[in-house]
Amino acid sequence: MTALQFKDIHHGFGGRPVLDGVSLQVRQGEFVCLLGPSGCGKTTLLRLAAGLEIVQSGSIELDDQLVASDKLHVPPEQRRIGLMFQDYALFPHLTVMENILFGLGHGELSQTGKARAIWARNMLARFGLTSLADHYPGTLSGGEQQRVALLRALAPNPPVLLLDEPFSSLDAARRIEMREETAKLIREAGTSAIMVTHDGEEAMFMADRIKVMNKGRIVQSGKPEDIYLKPKSAFVASLSVMPTGFAKP
Ligand code: ATP
Numbered sequence: 001m002t003a004l005q006f007k008d009i010h011h012g013f014g015g016r017p018v019l020d021g022v023s024l025q026v027r028q029g030e031f032v033c034l035l036g037p038s039g040c041g042k043t044t045l046l047r048l049a050a051g052l053e054i055v056q057s058g059s060i061e062l063d064d065q066l067v068a069s070d071k072l073h074v075p076p077e078q079r080r081i082g083l084m085f086q087d088y089a090l091f092p093h094l095t096v097m098e099n100i101l102f103g104l105g106h107g108e109l110s111q112t113g114k115a116r117a118i119w120a121r122n123m124l125a126r127f128g129l130t131s132l133a134d135h136y137p138g139t140l141s142g143g144e145q146q147r148v149a150l151l152r153a154l155a156p157n158p159p160v161l162l163l164d165e166p167f168s169s170l171d172a173a174r175r176i177e178m179r180e181e182t183a184k185l186i187r188e189a190g191t192s193a194i195m196v197t198h199d200g201e202e203a204m205f206m207a208d209r210i211k212v213m214n215k216g217r218i219v220q221s222g223k224p225e226d227i228y229l230k231p232k233s234a235f236v237a238s239l240s241v242m243p244t245g246f247a248k249p
Contacts, residue, residue, distance in 0.1 A: 036213030
């Protein structure tokens with residue numbers, strides 16, 4: 001089954017083309033990385049999937065259901081997609097726990113909500129963040145905030161998670177730590193994910209499959225080792241960096 005599918009997406013801003021016929025699939029439980037340089041259209045593709053941008057041409061399916069085309073736009077809140085975007089900050093006036101449970105609705109928590117609250121407490125314990133449950137985001141380090149943002153995105157148990165450069169604000173050591181934890185957590189949850197990055201090493205480490213993008217097109221698609229060992233162009237070769245001690249979690 002396909003978790004997320006883009007079919008022949010063309011998109012532009014003010015008459016300037018940004019996406020030029022992008023088709024791609026994320027299979028159930030798969031972790032796909034979109035790897036490409038700044039401005040090649042990666043974020044636009046994720047925004048279209050989330051429903052934050054309206055499709056101009058082509059279509060998008062979630063769980064084999066059409067959610068967007070030139071005639072249909074299912075709003076973001078009805079798409080059951082988790083978001084972890086670089087500019088999608090935590091709510092400063094809510095505590096860590098309130099932030100994580102935000103997507104589960106207000107007032108009395110449902111049975112599902114209660115189960116997710118227990119899940120959230122377990123996750124905070126696993127990340128060593130239990131003592132921060134009642135703290136506000138402003139008092140947390142960058143790495144702690146990113147962990148909370150990841151838990152907030154996963155709390156409603158979305159079938160698909162979209163991640164846009166989620167570690168861009170972290171220093172090198174924290175990035176490595178976070179990418180390992182993130183990949184592990186997403187795989188454990190069985191969530192299908194698509195992550196945007198311009199960091200070849202990050203993509204090689206985290207992805208089941210990599211889609212290399214350039215100038216609004218997917219120029220190569222394959223497993224990390226195929227992208228690394230058999231790049232189809234000098235451009236792809238320039239982006240692929242095998243992580244030290246390469247071993248997927
Ligand atoms: P980065 O890695 O820098 O985030 P990206 O590959 O994610 O880059 P996009 O953010 O998708 O690229 O942007 C692709 C192009 O579309 C860029 O030239 C950007 O300036 C332009 N663009 C994106 N959103 C808009 C918008 N709302 N209005 C006008 N132009 C836009």
